[in-house]
Amino acid sequence: MALDFAKGITEFRWHGRGGQGVVTSNQMLGKAALAEGNYIQAFPEFGPERTGAPVRAFLRISKDPIQIYAQVYNPDVVVCIDPTLLEVVNPVEGLKEEGTLVLNTTLSPDDVRKKYDFKTGRVVAVDATSIALDILGRPFYNMPTMAAAVHAVGTVKIDTAIEAVLERYPGKIGELNKAAMEKAVKEAQVG
Numbered sequence: 001m002a003l004d005f006a007k008g009i010t011e012f013r014w015h016g017r018g019g020q021g022v023v024t025s026n027q028m029l030g031k032a033a034l035a036e037g038n039y040i041q042a043f044p045e046f047g048p049e050r051t052g053a054p055v056r057a058f059l060r061i062s063k064d065p066i067q068i069y070a071q072v073y074n075p076d077v078v079v080c081i082d083p084t085l086l087e088v089v090n091p092v093e094g095l096k097e098e099g100t101l102v103l104n105t106t107l108s109p110d111d112v113r114k115k116y117d118f119k120t121g122r123v124v125a126v127d128a129t130s131i132a133l134d135i136l137g138r139p140f141y142n143m144p145t146m147a148a149a150v151h152a153v154g155t156v157k158i159d160t161a162i163e164a165v166l167e168r169y170p171g172k173i174g175e176l177n178k179a180a181m182e183k184a185v186k187e188a189q190v191g
Contacts, residue, residue, distance in 0.1 A: 012059040013075040021142030026057035032161040102149040104128040109191025126188040147181035148188040
């Protein structure tokens with residue numbers, strides 16, 4: 001079920017750690033949205049600027065020009081690419097009641113609901129870590145997590161998101177990311 005674009009802006013909040021590609025994923029989704037004729041705003045928020053420190057990124061996608069110039073406080077979608085952050089960050093904080101929560105986790109959507117007392121919106125769970133290790137051989141789980149979010153939310157087509165990634169990472173790296181993204185779409189659990 002795609003979010004209703006007719007209502008205006010779809011807002012995303014991303015969680016990850018420095019060096020994991022949360023800002024890159026945010027930019028890739030924004031680039032895909034732009035390629036489909038949308039307006040976007042994409043920007044990061046850094047704390048201590050070091051590898052491994054928590055990082056947030058924000059994205060707005062709209063069919064109309066965006067006139068908001070502030071952080072995203074009540075997102076429609078929250079994406080957490082790092083499962084270790086789930087012990088430190090409350091991913092449902094500020095998430096709209098009917099919002100979508102996308103997590104890189106081995107938990108089921110029902111277990112996620114119980115853990116965060118999230119009763120109304122949708123939960124998307126994908127084991128992006130295992131997918132990345134299996135296909136890429138490294139813990140680069142940002143693109144599989146993004147693919148699960150794209151597929152579940154529907155603000156852009158998954159093929160457009162994959163094209164943005166292939167343009168950024170041509171050759172073998174891009175093809176491996178494409179395979180990881182396609183596998184994430186197939187394996188994501190939506191509940």
